[in-house]
Amino acid sequence: MGRGKVELKRIENKINRQVTFAKRRNGLLKKAYELSLLCDAEVALIIFSSRGKLYEFCSGPSMEKTLEKYQRYTYAALEAGQPAQNTQQSRYEEYENLKVKVEVLQRTQRRFLGEDLENLDTEELGQLENELDLSLKRVRSRQGQHILEQLSDLQRKEKMLLEANDELRIKLEESNEGLQRSWKAKQPSIPNGHPSTAQSDQVLFERLQCNNITLQIGHSREVTSEVNVATSTQTRSGFVPEWML
Structure with missing residues (x-):
């Protein structure tokens, strides 16, 4: 049939x-x-x-x-x-x-x-998930590339700043050296045979010390003479003067 x-x-x-x-x-x-x-x-x-x-x-x-x-x-x-x-x-x-x-x-x-997913079956949801994973990988790849570009730019700027810093340091050292040379050139020259200011001060200090010692020695001799006179007086008279009490 x-x-x-x-x-x-x-x-x-x-x-x-x-x-x-x-x-x-x-x-x-x-x-x-x-x-x-x-x-x-x-x-x-x-x-x-x-x-x-x-x-x-x-x-x-x-x-x-x-x-x-x-x-x-x-x-x-x-x-x-x-x-x-x-x-x-x-x-x-x-x-x-x-x-x-x-x-x-x-x-x-x-x-x-993530909207309007009620009418999708398991196969369609799996396909959508794969597409989202692929999109997420692309976004992360682009983000990493952007971060590397920013890091490279910062490193370039750091290098430029270091070079500028070195140039300023060299200029500062040259300026200090020029100031030192200028200051030395302005100092008065000392003739031969004359001591410098520091040497003169040292000699003067040594002289003052010598005079002090001489004064102390002279004072000791006078006191010793007075003591000897007082002792002989006490021996002769048998008493001590009032000025020695």
Whole structure:
């Protein structure tokens, strides 16, 4: 018996619907690949799931170039003499397509920010995590490069400051040497045979010391004479004078 005609309608069961979508999607992508390979045709296929996930296949260099080629052919057909109403209709369709692309990009951006993740399954969450890890590695790499550039700039500035400091130190030493030479040149010269100021002070101090010793010695002799006279007086008279008490 032949197989009966199957009525095409929306599958109500969510699990069966997802399984059927996965099988038919893979089959459609496989057919598109076979068609491009067997017939040497440029095939572009775009599929959006009910959750908004994108699946695409392109046998050309890229999907963007294929779409540009499609737009060129569309515009050429419009310029060939299609009514203005059809032109407006095509522009409206182009607007709708751009609107869909913007919505997809906005949804992707929200997911990168950790929002609108309720409708993603485990596979999609894993893919999103890998993309975030790759982005984080790029950010850290750029941050490390920026830090190295700042460190190199600081080292260059430090080297310039050290060189300027050395130049100032050399100039200061030269200035001090010039001042010393100028001061020595202004000092009066001492003629030969005359002692310097320090030597004169030393001689004067030695003379003062000698005079002091002489004075002390003379004073001791006078006191000794008085004591001897007093002793002889006491011996003769038998008493001590009042001035010696």
